[in-house]
Amino acid sequence: MKRFAKPQAVLLSVSMVTLALAGVLYGHWTDTLEAHAVVDTGEIKAGWITVRCVESTFPGVQVTPGPGGGDITATEPGFVAPPEWSGPTPDESTAGTPFWVWETNKNVAHRAVPAFLDDNRTVELMWFNTYPSFTGDCEMEFRNTGTLPIAVPYLVIMPGEETTLASDIFADDGEIWIDWSSGTPPNLQIDPGERETASLKLHVEQSAEQDRTGDGAYTFLVQVCYHNWNEPTDVEDDVCDLYEEGDGKIVIPDPFS
Amino acid sequence: MKIFRKRGTRSSVALFSVAALALAMTGILYAHWTDTLEAHGVVETGSIDPQWTLEGTSDDGVLNYDGDSEPRLSPDLDLWDDDPPEPQTSSGDQTLINGDLLNLSKDVARCTAELAEDEAGDENDALFMTIENGYPSYYCLVKADLHNFGSVPVKLQGIEWVAMKTFDGVATDVEIFEGPTPDGFQYFIDAAPDMDTDVDLEFSWTITDDLGDDVLLDCGYQLDPGEEFSVFVDAEFHIDQDAMQDALYEIWIAYEWVNWNEYDESLCEPAILDLS
Numbered sequence: 094m095k096r097f098a099k100p101q102a103v104l105l106s107v108s109m110v111t112l113a114l115a116g117v118l119y120g121h122w123t124d125t126l127e128a129h130a131v132v133d134t135g136e137i138k139a140g141w142i143t144v145r146c147v148e149s150t151f152p153g154v155q156v157t158p159g160p161g162g163g164d165i166t167a168t169e170p171g172f173v174a175p176p177e178w179s180g181p182t183p184d185e186s187t188a189g190t191p192f193w194v195w196e197t198n199k200n201v202a203h204r205a206v207p208a209f210l211d212d213n214r215t216v217e218l219m220w221f222n223t224y225p226s227f228t229g230d231c232e233m234e235f236r237n238t239g240t241l242p243i244a245v246p247y248l249v250i251m252p253g254e255e256t257t258l259a260s261d262i263f264a265d266d267g268e269i270w271i272d273w274s275s276g277t278p279p280n281l282q283i284d285p286g287e288r289e290t291a292s293l294k295l296h297v298e299q300s301a302e303q304d305r306t307g308d309g310a311y312t313f314l315v316q317v318c319y320h321n322w323n324e325p326t327d328v329e330d331d332v333c334d335l336y337e338e339g340d341g342k343i344v345i346p347d348p349f350s
Numbered sequence: 351m352k353i354f355r356k357r358g359t360r361s362s363v364a365l366f367s368v369a370a371l372a373l374a375m376t377g378i379l380y381a382h383w384t385d386t387l388e389a390h391g392v393v394e395t396g397s398i399d400p401q402w403t404l405e406g407t408s409d410d411g412v413l414n415y416d417g418d419s420e421p422r423l424s425p426d427l428d429l430w431d432d433d434p435p436e437p438q439t440s441s442g443d444q445t446l447i448n449g450d451l452l453n454l455s456k457d458v459a460r461c462t463a464e465l466a467e468d469e470a471g472d473e474n475d476a477l478f479m480t481i482e483n484g485y486p487s488y489y490c491l492v493k494a495d496l497h498n499f500g501s502v503p504v505k506l507q508g509i510e511w512v513a514m515k516t517f518d519g520v521a522t523d524v525e526i527f528e529g530p531t532p533d534g535f536q537y538f539i540d541a542a543p544d545m546d547t548d549v550d551l552e553f554s555w556t557i558t559d560d561l562g563d564d565v566l567l568d569c570g571y572q573l574d575p576g577e578e579f580s581v582f583v584d585a586e587f588h589i590d591q592d593a594m595q596d597a598l599y600e601i602w603i604a605y606e607w608v609n610w611n612e613y614d615e616s617l618c619e620p621a622i623l624d625l626s
Contacts, residue, residue, distance in 0.1 A: 127468055127475060128604075129600070136595045
């Protein structure tokens with residue numbers, strides 16, 4: 094038994110050494126080149142960051158001052174206050190302007206805190222206890238919070254189900270008139286981190302109904318349509334779902350220009 | 351007893367001296383009539399040492415062409431002004447839209463490349479290409495060269511391609527498809543162009559030789575040593591519309607080179623799906 098085991102052990106040892114050497118030698122005569130590519134995509138993201146609503150003034154339109162803190166109203170030029178009118182009246186010196194605006198001695202309308210929806214790309218605005226001629230003004234600030242520049246081809250103002258938007262102030266074809274304005278250059282792109290501001294004004298028209306409260310209140314959504322800066326503006330983009338929805342909306346092209 | 355002892359000693363000394371002298375004489379005589387021939391074997395082994403070298407990328411912020419460079423220091427890695435024609439920068443974003451390569455005013459994405467050691471510690475065996483903050487249509491060109499700095503030819507034993515997509519913290523393997531294009535071969539990450547879904551990322555890995563002719567770097571390809579022959583790699587990345595935001599796409603390519611006479615054709619397997 095002992096005599097038979099020794100040659101086996103020697104043979105095994107020699108084989109192992111040979112194999113190990115072969116492995117080492119093979120390893121020395123190969124080489125692997127690697128290429129590693131990492132593509133990290135950015136993010137398109139933007140939204141409203143602040144909405145400050147006050148009772149309104151209009152650019153270029155003189156506001157007849159009142160006692161302070163009163164509701165602001167706007168009427169057609171030439172408005173004549175009825176005899177029972179007890180508060181301040183519009184100043185006729187603003188004749189020639191599109192409408193007369195003045196601060197009343199009443200302070201009964203007020204705004205709700207804006208609701209930010211859809212990851213801040215939509216904001217819902219609501220005012221309480223308003224009445225015809227009441228005007229409101231919201232300074233709205235929009236920011237590119239993503240990592241890529243964006244183009245903003247449209248802004249959609251979508252009325253609530255119970256709200257009809259008027260085509261123009263004093264047009265008498267709707268309950269709420271909304272105006273949008275911004276003073277930035279045309280063909281605007283917003284780079285990451287940058288912000289733009291615009292102004293939204295509303296005016297409660299004569300055809301507005303009384304007692305529109307709760308679910309029946311006049312509401313509207315303001316949604317910005319935006320996309321990657323290098324895409325054409327006719328791309329149907331999933332960040333602009335209100336653009337494809339519903340009747341009665343207002344579409345404002347190049348809203349920050 | 352004393353006398354006998356003296357006589358014996360003298361005889362021994364004489365005998366020893368004669369014997370020593372005889373032996374010495376024999377050695378001298380022998381040395382004069384012999385010669386030794388030597389054979390000295392020296393086996394110096396060569397080496398295999400394929401390595402990457404890197405020229406740069408089209409959006410790394412480095413001006414690659416200074417006007418006096420060799421032609422291979424590519425002017426197409428820089429953005430040029432037309433009037434007068436001179437390179438301006440290598441940090442603006444480029445987009446590829448409907449086949450047109452446009453230099454646009456944005457500089458939000460970044461495309462860099464660097465060489466590193468591989469896991470075995472071999473220098474310049476790993477080429478890392480990174481695109482940060484990419485977006486659809488963003489285009490980047492990476493130029494690298496493949497050299498055999500060793501002294502022995504090597505053959506390509508195998509190529510391994512692996513791609514992975516990470517989104518929302520979840521990593522998934524994605525397929526790579528190879529398809530022919532007018533300019534060579536192109537690799538489509540996550541979906542083939544003729545499938546219902548769109549492609550996330552197009553990745554052209556074009557390899558040319560010194561003369562600018564396309565090289566099919568496939569199993570059995572022999573890369574000879576020396577400076578006369580090099581293989582140039584143009585890696586073009588084009589992010590497509592279907593790419594996800596805030597996602598990470600990773601591609602690994604491994605070329606296994608072996609000593610030219612150890613190549614075994616039976617070990618070669620196709621690494622990616624061939625649409626051609």
